[in-house]
Amino acid sequence: MEMLPSLNTPFAPLVRRIVAEATVVNDRILKIDHFLNHRVEPEFMAAMGAELAERLRPFAPDLVLTAEASGIAPALATATALNRPMLYAKKYSPVVEPPALARVIPSPTKGGETMLMVSARYLQAGMRVVLVDDFLANGKTALALAEIVAEAGAQLVAAGFLVEKCFQDGRSELTARAIPIATLAQVERLEDGNVVMRHA
């Protein structure tokens, strides 16, 4: 599937803040938790959600799906702009008895594995679903959610992310499954403590 350039046009307000404010921990990890996934600035989050909503609206979604916890703020902001409900997969210890719509994924920041779970009551056959999350990195959360959507008989029509880490495999994993991707900022690589953006 060809990448639609407009889906991945850099969103200047976000790109500027990443370049100016991100903390580069090492050549794999950048921290922008002061406005993205720990502290949230409502007005800026709403602006990012509105921008992502504009790119996802042509896919005519019925539902915005994400995973707790860092996906909730961007998904709610996007769902608000789309005027569609937002559903977040809950995370449980994999020892909990797995119900219908669940997948186990690795949990690098929290250690071990975690189970993503969605109630079948809210994800129904025939629904057009867009996935929204803060980061597209290795794509494991996105793929688990895509499998859950497929198992529900719903259709994952597109996936939107605030920040793509281009040096990880997430995009190719999703593209291989023909899932269109929208991103607002694309981090090409992390180098000597600096963030190198793709389209800079």
Place this chain on the structure above:
Amino acid sequence: MEMLPSLNTPFAPLVRRIVAEATVVNDRILKIDHFLNHRVEPEFMAAMGAELAERLRPFAPDLVLTAEASGIAPALATATALNRPMLYAKKYSPVVEPPALARVIPSPTKGGETMLMVSARYLQAGMRVVLVDDFLANGKTALALAEIVAEAGAQLVAAGFLVEKCFQDGRSELTARAIPIATLAQVERLEDGNVVMRHA
């Protein structure tokens, strides 16, 4: 501290939906996850956030604090209406080495214990903080966050909740610490599969 009645006036749109739509699992547990803490309706969440913001605004908060995951949506909605940043405590396995601002709490739904953690960078001495969460039940999360706020040298000026379970000890625990409480709906008890509201 005397309870200010206006802080706990039932918010009719929420009370109506709880009475009409809540699933009463047993005499301790009610589920309203179709619009509160699994599936979220952005417009309704914004209305609840606006209402809570109106009650919390007189406390002149600098920051809205909550805990992941179910607190994020109501806290973001409230922070949006207050035009203040929102900070959510992250949850980690207690085996992670505890940094400065952290407390271990029981995790009934996820099993065992979990650690609430806030970066000291975003919770600073002198800040006026309001706590926002979906439920006030036994108050353990709220008390842990109150301790974190105190440890940071900040001031917890009030706490707001969408739903209070009056048959648990949360209110008395917070009131004993002189923390003003705002709630939008008060569940007096669960009885024979029905929800009995306090002010009905």
